[in-house]
Amino acid sequence: MRGRPIDVRTSAVLLTAAVFLTACNGTDEAAGPPTTPVAKPTTSTPAPTPTPTQRKLKPGAKGEDVKALQRRLKELHYDPGKADGKYGTSTQLAVWAFQAVNRMKQKGTLDKAFWKALANPSQPRPMAKKREKDRVDVDLKRQYLVLYKDGQPRLITHISSGSGEYYCAKDRGAKVPRCRYATTGTGDFRTGRRASGWEVSPLGRLYNPIYFNGGIAFHGALDVPRYPASHGCVRLPMHIAEYFPDLLGTDVPVHVRRPG
Structure with a gap:
């Protein structure tokens, strides 16, 4: 109810x-009119x-x-x-x-x-021993990331990372396709190149991408399912990807882990 x-x-x-x-x-009102011509008493009880x-x-x-x-x-x-x-x-x-x-x-x-x-919520667990005040921690096992500012969580969001499936595709400028597994590698990285709006790649469209490991980027996507589904990038909900570049600068540490 x-x-x-x-x-x-x-x-x-x-x-x-x-x-x-x-x-x-x-409120409780008086039960009835008084029997003598005096002012009618009133009583009330506080709201529970x-x-x-x-x-x-x-x-x-x-x-x-x-x-x-x-x-x-x-x-x-x-x-x-x-x-x-x-x-x-x-x-x-x-x-x-x-x-x-x-x-x-x-x-x-x-x-x-x-x-x-x-x-009584839990706090996100740091992904690395080195805990820079400004950083991004990515948990591949549980599919979320935390963006830290001044040592405190500024944004916690669901993500969708590499699916682990085997696929073949042509890299940019290549004549023959290259086959590989759709994985998001673990490690310590830093943010680099970025683009505004939609960027077209050989594997699809990326919204406001911020690259941090070669061709792997944080980017907005129209589909961010509960499970890993990308070719390796870290997909973000579109409403978050709109302002994510404003929160995350260049050369910011990124710690990607698959904790137990």
Whole structure:
């Protein structure tokens, strides 16, 4: 059952406990008219403390509780897109990233375990021993990245990396195709060349690409599934790729790992 929303800006403690709340207000009136000609007494009781409620949310859900979810994710540096109260694709991608960081099964339906984790979230684990204040950590096993600014997470997002499939394609300027596995290599790299808008490559189109390992780049894509699906690049949701280049400069460390 959906509860009536309260102002989450002035009830942050309740929000971290359950994301959405039900409030009930009531007053008690005098039972009847007085028996003597004196002023009618009135009494009232304070509004009861709102009781946290939880409902299962599925993609497609709408309401103030969804808006509260979106605001909470944003507060934790995930990007669900506009806080419009609609559980759409952008919110789904942010939920996947949150579930990955918190070692939860990635799924669309949000149950009690999810709300509990949202109230007491885990911090992303660093990918390398060297922890530069400005860097990007990529977790290939759980399919998310963290962009750090001044030593703190600035953005946490779902990604889709190399699928591992074997394929053949012509490199730029080549006359014969070259065959290889679609993998995203692990290691320590730095950001380099970038392009604005759509760039056409032999393997498809890349939006706002930022290269960090040869022909491997961070880039926006129209399809960022829950599983690894690229030819090796790190796909980003389109709404994040719009501003990602503004957050990530050139010659910034990138640590790519496949942790246990």
